Amino acid sequence: MARRALQEINAGSMADIAFLLLIFFLVTTTMEVDTGITRMLPPPVDINAPKPDFHKRNVFIVLVNRENVLAIENKISETSEIKELCIEFFTNPYNDENLSESVTFLKKIETERGKEAPNKDKIDTYQNVIDAFGNHISKSKGVVSLQNDRATKYGKYLEVQDQIIAAITELRNTLSNSTWGKDFDELSPDQQKLVKQVYPFAISEAEPKKFN
């Protein structure tokens, strides 16, 4: 019955175990990050204010009905088609009469100067845009009109909106890549402002109506 002395537990590897645990948790935990699509709502409008007048060719109608069916310019379409059609609508590479018109920034300066009270800030911004992208740079007059029914599902609505935003983002990226060789997100705030002048988020959301 000889009592054996208990050996001291070697604590040298404790640190290793601790590190192992730390690394395990570091790798497996996903921090809850809020993500989403940020948009600006239009400010409340005066009912008596005159409605902005848009030529028919400058409006790109995207409609989602109560059955969540998508129609682009009155044609039933798939969500995957939006992006391409949208880009085509804004750039209008072949000067199609049914797609959006565009004005060069030189012309915009001229019209602004022709006004009774020319806005100097606007002229300066336009001039900056021309300085950055060259004389040929023009802005599309097009506006995407997103219409939906009250019974449209939110998921579908957001999917459509996502695609339109994807289209505009791609246009912005193309422009900034050809000028600065960088994506839009990597540009300085001032450069981003210039690109935004050329490709604004021209999305108009109509009040929901009843569609069949």
Added chain:
Amino acid sequence: MSKFSKKTKSGSPQISTASLPDIVFMLLFFFMVSTTMKEEDYKVTIKLPTATQVKKVEDKSLVSYIYIGAPTEKWQEQYGSKPVLQLNDQIANIGGVQQYIEQERAKRKEKDVPKMTYSLKVDENTEMGLIVDVKEELRNVQALRINYASKRADKK
């Protein structure tokens, strides 16, 4: 005598506590990093939609949340199964939005108010009618920066 004294010495082995601080620090850091302050309790079920163009929401302290979805089972008896609005901890109706916005604004510094974002956490199966009404309310109180909370879709 020497025999006995030897016995008592080797009787209780001592566990080294040298690494205990390390472990404690490790735990501390882990919790420090991963803890997010508890937001409101959900009384509605929300399955966020996915989108490809999502961005991180900057500056969480300037974000107010509006939840929209069907009530959870526990609350269905009281509020029905149709999608409803949740502001703070309570189910509210559309008229409560303006008051809620004012409350949220009062919590922030005045100079931060224009920078506030209103995040709409909406279940993907909600009908747009309710959301349009909420957006209309937001417009009326000049709360124009909104965020459609959505998860990043995996790029194909």
